[in-house]
Amino acid sequence: MTDALSRSYYGRPVLKRPTWAALDIAGYLFLGGLAGASSTLAGVASARGRDRLAAPLRVGAAGAIGMSLVALVHDLGRPARFVNMLRVLKPTSPMSVGSWLLAGYAPLAFTAAGAALTGDRVPALRRLARFAGAGAGLIGPAVASYTAVLVADTAVPAWHEGYRELPVVFVGSAASAAGGLGLLSAPLDEVGPARRVGIVGGLVELVASRVMRRRMGIAAEAYEQGRVGVLVRLSERLILTGAVAALVGRRSRPVSALAGGSLLAGSACLRFGVFHAGVRSAEDPRYVVDSQRERAERERARWERRMSAGTQGTQEG
Amino acid sequence: MATPARSLLSSVRGAGDPASDTGWEDHPPRVGFFTDTSICIGCKACEVSCKEWNGVPDDGYSFTGMSFDNSVGLGADTWRHVSFVEQRGPDAGGVRWLMSSDVCKHCTDAACLDVCPTGALVRTELGTVVVQPDVCNGCGYCVPACPFGVIDQRRGDGRVWKCTLCYDRLEVGAEPACAKACPTDSIQFGPLEELRVRADRRVAELHDAGVADARLYGRDPGDGVGGAGAFFLLLDAPEVYGLPPDPVATTRDLASMWRRAALAAGGLLAGIVVLGMGGSR
Ligand code: SF4
Numbered sequence: 001m002t003d004a005l006s007r008s009y010y011g012r013p014v015l016k017r018p019t020w021a022a023l024d025i026a027g028y029l030f031l032g033g034l035a036g037a038s039s040t041l042a043g044v045a046s047a048r049g050r051d052r053l054a055a056p057l058r059v060g061a062a063g064a065i066g067m068s069l070v071a072l073v074h075d076l077g078r079p080a081r082f083v084n085m086l087r088v089l090k091p092t093s094p095m096s097v098g099s100w101l102l103a104g105y106a107p108l109a110f111t112a113a114g115a116a117l118t119g120d121r122v123p124a125l126r127r128l129a130r131f132a133g134a135g136a137g138l139i140g141p142a143v144a145s146y147t148a149v150l151v152a153d154t155a156v157p158a159w160h161e162g163y164r165e166l167p168v169v170f171v172g173s174a175a176s177a178a179g180g181l182g183l184l185s186a187p188l189d190e191v192g193p194a195r196r197v198g199i200v201g202g203l204v205e206l207v208a209s210r211v212m213r214r215r216m217g218i219a220a221e222a223y224e225q226g227r228v229g230v231l232v233r234l235s236e237r238l239i240l241t242g243a244v245a246a247l248v249g250r251r252s253r254p255v256s257a258l259a260g261g262s263l264l265a266g267s268a269c270l271r272f273g274v275f276h277a278g279v280r281s282a283e284d285p286r287y288v289v290d291s292q293r294e295r296a297e298r299e300r301a302r303w304e305r306r307m308s309a310g311t312q313g314t315q316e317g
Numbered sequence: 318m319a320t321p322a323r324s325l326l327s328s329v330r331g332a333g334d335p336a337s338d339t340g341w342e343d344h345p346p347r348v349g350f351f352t353d354t355s356i357c358i359g360c361k362a363c364e365v366s367c368k369e370w371n372g373v374p375d376d377g378y379s380f381t382g383m384s385f386d387n388s389v390g391l392g393a394d395t396w397r398h399v400s401f402v403e404q405r406g407p408d409a410g411g412v413r414w415l416m417s418s419d420v421c422k423h424c425t426d427a428a429c430l431d432v433c434p435t436g437a438l439v440r441t442e443l444g445t446v447v448v449q450p451d452v453c454n455g456c457g458y459c460v461p462a463c464p465f466g467v468i469d470q471r472r473g474d475g476r477v478w479k480c481t482l483c484y485d486r487l488e489v490g491a492e493p494a495c496a497k498a499c500p501t502d503s504i505q506f507g508p509l510e511e512l513r514v515r516a517d518r519r520v521a522e523l524h525d526a527g528v529a530d531a532r533l534y535g536r537d538p539g540d541g542v543g544g545a546g547a548f549f550l551l552l553d554a555p556e557v558y559g560l561p562p563d564p565v566a567t568t569r570d571l572a573s574m575w576r577r578a579a580l581a582a583g584g585l586l587a588g589i590v591v592l593g594m595g596g597s598r
Contacts, residue, residue, distance in 0.1 A: 153432060289556045
């Protein structure tokens with residue numbers, strides 16, 4: 001059976017390798033999530049008067065989204081035509097939806113960061129900044145989660161087969177990164193929200209990515225073997241270390257900072273792991289062919305079960 | 318070319334008439350290719366004529382050692398590709414040759430077109446899928462979206478390229494260059510409905526002649542891409558030719574993906590609000 005399943009044309013890939021550069025796009029998956037969740041966390045923090053937590057998060061969000069925009073434009077085959085992204089709005093294209101999301105989010109994030117940097121000294125700017133901060137905080141979660149659809153909406157087995165869980169993985173990863181940034185930059189007496197968000201986000205990220213791989217079938221191998229496997233396991237260790245350190249380091253600035261750094265690094269490794277697992281699964285025809293065979297088998301089994309249930313139903317009736 | 322309002326909903330599936338689903342009214346019948354690989358002789362006239370007519374740059378002068386195949390697969394610079402499979406078999410010399418000319422499938426549910434963020438990929442009035450090079454910004458999203466690994470980015474140029482089904486030739490009533498050049502009529506061009514009837518007849522003929530492995534690939538409007546505009550008669554499993562056995566347009570699951578992403582975003586917002594409320598440390 002396996003023999004028949006593994007046949008291919010001289011071992012050539014069935015799919016085309018994604019043209020995206022890892023640094024640009026995996027980097028964006030990480031930075032976009034970091035920015036989105038940081039804006040939301042900053043919004044909540046400033047609503048509770050924790051400005052020494054909110055300020056670095058706002059600046060971090062703006063920096064992360066700024067770098068994202070540079071990476072996204074840089075990754076285009078024709079960077080000069082980047083405005084074509086806003087030529088139409090297509091709900092069938094996650095990239096189109098994402099472009100509009102970023103077009104709305106980025107200016108708000110920049111404005112909020114600008115106000116945080118000037119310390120709200122200009123009164124006219126203060127109201128604008130409050131509005132911008134709230135807006136960025138509200139759009140932030142969408143910026144953090146849509147990227148899961150962006151990669152899952154492809155034929156790439158290690159991405160598409162995880163489409164059910166990937167949004168949860170990504171928002172967990174975004175929360176742990178934002179929590180990490182807060183832990184790294186805010187004083188101990190205001191860092192509580194970041195600590196909790198970092199810990200819970202990290203756990204969600206860990207559990208959801210395990211569940212995703214368990215349910216994915218053969219494509220999960222792409223996450224587990226070789227250098228991608230090393231990266232994914234490293235990400236899990238970093239996240240776990242970060243979460244534990246955040247939990248026990250409540251009274252220690254250095255331990256809290258270490259926890260923050262570890263959570264950030266773990267989130268980044270996970271995004272790069274997801275990215276490279278996808279590329280691997282696209283390059284190896286086995287993943288494409290076998291996961292399609294697997295799916296066909298599953299569908300046939302389901303159909304047969306329904307058929308036999310149907311016949312029994314008629315016999316009973 | 319296409320009217321945008323309805324192309325937004327191109328993943329809402331119609332009755333296998335993609336041109337109407339995209340908003341074309343009073344359009345000509347859908348056209349396509351039927352590639353009958355049982356009579357392909359591997360001459361590569363299709364590859365050459367495609368390159369000549371469309372001005373496609375060279376795809377590297379490489380020697381692969383993969384039988385007679387040195388163009389390796391479809392890509393930005395190879396819009397028709399002839400695969401050569403050598404199998405041990407009962408044929409003369411103990412070798413069975415499988416040759417097949419591959420091409421863009423011009424899917425009914427075309428993932429490349431759905432995911433294209435700029436609208437550079439469009440559905441023509443003939444039901445084909447075409448890239449507008451003056452709009453493409455080289456984002457590369459269609460590349461991993463295509464379940465057949467057809468469309469790709471051209472190095473140095475940055476944009477994506479693939480078979481246009483010779484849109485320019487069709488406009489003046491000529492048939493596509495590859496079909497014109499094919500000496501055995503392995504590549505047949507015409508209205509899709511006619512081709513399907515012809516293909517059904519051909520596969521029945523082969524079955525009667527004892528070729529039990531003959532099968533149609535991409536002909537079924539009920540398959541994962543809603544049926545291909547360019548479909549094939551194969552003599553072995555699709556993966557033997559480098560084709561995916563059961564391709565599905567990824568956008569079929571898109572509604573579910575958006576729902577899950579929205580829920581996740583809502584969860585993130587709620588989670589941060591709740592966790593942000595507690596104590597300061
Ligand atoms: S085969 Fe690929 S490139 Fe061609 S229409 Fe289908 S999805 Fe698009």
